[in-house]
Amino acid sequence: MKTLLKISSTFLLMLIIVNANAQQTAKQIKQQQKAASIKHKIDEQKYTFIAQYAQPLRGGQRYLTSDYDLRVKKDSVIAWLPYFGQVYMDVPYNPTDDGIKFTSTKFDYKITEKKKGGWTITILLHDVRRTQNLLLDVYTNGSATLHVTSNSRDAITFLGYIKDDNDK
Known part of the structure; x- marks a missing residue:
């Protein structure tokens, strides 16, 4: 009876270990697929950065309630981002020209891979x-x-994510 109990408990323990291992492998595969998808978008220069938080140089972090983004394509970079911070007079200054809003067609694009994963x-x-x-x-x-x-404003940082193709 004791032998049967030892065998069944050993079998149950092995089953739990195998199941946990399989779940870990599935999670790793999903993470690798996500990383490959992000890498492909970056290499193709076809992605959208969605800003969720703004961190001005002077002041605390702010949650962004509207849809602000940076769209990168092979032939253009389009920004629709807010600005919070110090603006230095830049003559001529247009007070209605707020935020970081532009479309650029003349730009240099450089990708650097990070040592611990990710890209700059x-x-x-x-x-x-x-x-x-x-x-x-x-x-x-x-x-x-x-x-x-x-060159005419304090630097600002935005925290967010690269939009997934499945996002609306």
Whole structure:
């Protein structure tokens, strides 16, 4: 009877270990597929960064309630982002020109792979007056951080994610 109890408990323990191992493998496969999808979008220069939070240089983090994004395509970069922070007078200054809103067709695009996974994308804009460059850190799970540097404003950082093709 004791032998039967030992055999059944050993069998049950092995079954639990095998099941947990299979679940872990499925999770790893899903993570690898997500990373491959993100990498493909970055390489093809066809993706959208959705901003969820803004972090101005001076002040705390702000949750964004509207849809703000940065769309990257092979031939253009389109930004529709808010701005919170110090603006330095840039003559002529148009007070209705708020936020970080532009369409650029002249830009340099460079991808650098990170050692611990993910990518750093540097976009240097040549035809946008107030914004000089964009630095986008993308992680394998799809989360991303966008740093916007300007010559007439304080820098600002946005936290968000790379939009999935299945998102609406």
